[in-house]
Amino acid sequence: MTEVRTLLDGRGLVESPRWHGDRLYFSDWSAGEVVAVDPATGAAEVVARVTSLPLCTAWLPDGRLVIVSSADGLLLRREPDGTLVTHADLGPAAWNDIVADGRGNVYVNAVGFDPMSGEVAGPGAVWLVADGTVRQVADDIAFPNGMAVTSDNSTLIVADSYGHSLVAFDIGADGTLANRRLWADLGEAAAPDGICVDAEGAVWYADVPNRHCVRVAEGGEILRTVDLDRGAFACALGGADGTTLFITAAEWRGMTDAEMVTPASGQVLATEVDVPGAGRP
Numbered sequence: 001m002t003e004v005r006t007l008l009d010g011r012g013l014v015e016s017p018r019w020h021g022d023r024l025y026f027s028d029w030s031a032g033e034v035v036a037v038d039p040a041t042g043a044a045e046v047v048a049r050v051t052s053l054p055l056c057t058a059w060l061p062d063g064r065l066v067i068v069s070s071a072d073g074l075l076l077r078r079e080p081d082g083t084l085v086t087h088a089d090l091g092p093a094a095w096n097d098i099v100a101d102g103r104g105n106v107y108v109n110a111v112g113f114d115p116m117s118g119e120v121a122g123p124g125a126v127w128l129v130a131d132g133t134v135r136q137v138a139d140d141i142a143f144p145n146g147m148a149v150t151s152d153n154s155t156l157i158v159a160d161s162y163g164h165s166l167v168a169f170d171i172g173a174d175g176t177l178a179n180r181r182l183w184a185d186l187g188e189a190a191a192p193d194g195i196c197v198d199a200e201g202a203v204w205y206a207d208v209p210n211r212h213c214v215r216v217a218e219g220g221e222i223l224r225t226v227d228l229d230r231g232a233f234a235c236a237l238g239g240a241d242g243t244t245l246f247i248t249a250a251e252w253r254g255m256t257d258a259e260m261v262t263p264a265s266g267q268v269l270a271t272e273v274d275v276p277g278a279g280r281p
Contacts (some may be wrong), residue, residue, distance in 0.1 A: 002226050002227075002271055003271060003272070004226065004228065004247075004269050004270070004271045005269065005270050005271070006267055006268070006269055007024070007037055007039055007042055007246075007267075007268040007269065007270055008035075008037055008042065008044060008267065008268040009264075009266075009267050010264045010266070011028050011030070011031070011250070011264070011266030011267065011268070012028050012029060012030020012031055012250070012259075012261060012263065012264070012266045013028070013029040013030045013053075013233070013250055013260055013261045013266060014026055014027065014028050014029070014233065014248035014249070014250060014266040014267070014268060015027050015029055015054065015055070015056065015194065015233050015234050015248055016055070016056040016057050016097075016194065016234055016248070017194070017234055017235065017236040017246045017247070017248050017268070017281075018057055018058070018059060018236055018281045019236055019237065019238025019239070019242075019246065019277070019281075020059050020063075020065075022038070022240075023036045023037060023038055023039075024036070024037050024039055024236070024238060024246050024268070025037075025047070025057065025065070026246075026248055026268055027055040027056060027057060028055075028266065029052075029053045029054060029055045030259070030261070030263075030266070032049055032050055032051040032052065032055065033046045033048070033049055034046070034047050034048040034049075034050070034055070034057055034065070034067060035047065037268060039239065039244070039246075039270060047065070047078070047082070048065070048067060048076075048078055048082075048084060050067055050069050050076065050084070051071065052067075052068065052069045052070050052071045052072070053070065053071070054068060054070050054095065054096050054097070055067065055068065055069075055070070056068045056096065056097045056098045057098065058098045058099050058100040058106060058280070058281060059100060059280075059281070060077075060100050060104055060106075061100070061102055061103070061104050062104075064077055064078060064079065064080070065077070065078040066078075066087050066098065066100065066106060067084070068090075068095050068096075068097075068098050068108060070093075070094065070095040070096070073089065073090045073091050073092050073093065073095070074086055074087075074088070074089060074090060075087045075088040075089075075090055075098075075106065075108065075129060087106075087129070088106075088129045088132070088134050089134070090108060090127070090129075090134055091134070093110040094110050094111045094112070095108055095109075095110050096108075096109050096110060096111050096124075096144065096145065097109055097144070097145055097146050097147055097194070098147070099147040099148060099149055099156070099280055099281055100149075100280060101149045101153045101156075101171060101175075101280060102149070102153045102280070103153060103175070104130070105128060105129070105130045105171070105175035106128070106129040106130065107126055107127070107128060107129075107137075107147055107149075107156060108126070108127050108129060109124060109125065109126045109127070109141070109144035109145075109147065109158065110124055110125055110127065110144070111124045111143055111144065112124045112125070123139060123140045123141055123142055124139075124141045124142065124143055124144040125138060125139040125140075125141065125144070126138040126139075126141070126144060126147075126156075126158060126177065128175050128176065128177075130174075130175045137169075137175070137176050137177040138158075138169060138177050138180065141158060141160050141163065141167065142160050142161070142162035142163040143160060143161040143162035143163070144158050144159070144160060145158075145159040145160070145161045145192060145193050145194065145195075146158075146159040146192065146193055146194035146195035146196075146205065146206070146234060147159070147195070148195050148196055148197045148203065148279055148280065148281065149171070149197075149279050149280045150197055150201070150278070150279045151197070151199075151278040151279040153171060154170065154171055155168050155169065155170060155171060156168065156169045156171055156177060157183055157195065157197065157203060159192035159193060159194070159195050159205055160192070161191045161192055161193060162191075164185070164186050164187060164188050164189075164190045164191065164192075165182060165183070165184060165185050165186055165190075165192070166182075166183040166184045166186065166192060166195070166203060166205070166216070167180060167181065167182060167183055168180070168181050168182075168183040169181075183203075183218055184203070184216050184217075184218060184219060184220040185220050186205075186214075186216065186220060187220075189210065190205075190207060190210065190214075191207050191208060191209050191210065192205040192206070192207060193205065193206045193207060193208055193232070193233050193234055194206045194233055194234020194235055194236075194248070195234075195235070196235055196236045196237050196277060196279075196281060197277070197278055197279040197280075198215070198237060198273075198275040198276060198277055198278055199242075199275055199276050199277070199278040200275050201217075201218065201278075202215050202216060202217050202218075202223055202275070203215070203216055203218075204216075204235050204237070204245060205235070206232035206233055206234045206235045206247065206248075206249075207231075207232055208231035208232060208233055208252050209231065209252070211227065211228045211229065211230060211231055211232060212225050212226060212227045212228055212232060213225070213226045213228070213232050213235045213245065213247055214226075215273075224273070226245065226247070226271055228247070228249050228269070230249045230250055230251045230252070230265060230267070231249060231250060231251065231252035231261075232247055232248075232249050233248045233249060233250065234247070234248050235247045235248075236277070236281055237273070237276060237277025237278075238277060239270075241276060242276030242277045242278075243272055243273050243274065243275070243276045243277075244270050244271070244272060244273070245270065245271050245272070245273045246268065246269070246270050247268070247269040247270070247271070248266070248267075248268055248269075249266070249267050249269055250262065250265045250266040250267065251265035
């Protein structure tokens with residue numbers, strides 16, 4: 001059996017794990033905090049406070065952190081002194097997940113409905129933030145969730161939670177997306193959330209209702225599954241050799257519940273895998 005160890009416990013709705021430097025960063029949506037944790041000691045530090053739900057992050061190539069403040073319609077940037085400044089004005093939308101490629105292009109997606117009321121405005125979309133502009137580069141994604149960029153910066157992969165699939169796009173030199181294709185059909189029971197890519201080109205995806213993380217090859221072959229006792233919201237590869245799979249998990253109550261997760265059920269977990277991470281996040 002796969003050994004899964006607990007790095008942190010007692011959190012809220014935890015999401016957006018990102019390995020950077022020698023620490024794991026994650027967001028606690030319930031607390032409005034971006035937290036860094038040392039996996040060797042468990043020591044945790046709040047590096048940013050943003051009242052937003054969702055609250056997702058990405059690292060720019062220059063080492064600065066960008067944070068989606070969905071409630072304000074802003075993409076914030078954390079400066080070296082810890083201050084938060086506006087990186088881009090996204091405008092009003094149900095902004096969700098984010099990833100940056102190695103060129104500094106930032107992709108932010110938005111769902112086409114209000115998760116609390118269930119009111120549907122249309123399918124979700126992906127937007128590009130580059131050179132001071134914000135523009136839509138993909139649409140017609142039922143529920144865009146986690147995103148990842150391959151190590152050669154050539155491909156963006158998007159988890160479509162309601163489409164039960166992973167979709168891929170070629171990334172152009174100017175950051176635009178083309179050649180949309182089905183990367184993997186995961187089956188009607190799957191609900192992919194946060195994702196990451198490994199050095200063999202496989203994708204790990206977290207799945208809340210099915211309480212597991214799954215490694216899948218392009219085309220849909222399941223390569224490995226890590227089962228949990230609660231919903232898996234996102235996963236990221238990191239650690240000293242890149243072979244630690246970090247997972248954010250909590251007991252899911254549903255979007256219509258005011259808390260969405262059972263209070264204090266949020267955990268940051270870790271397990272060892274065979275293939276190191278590659279690409280972003």
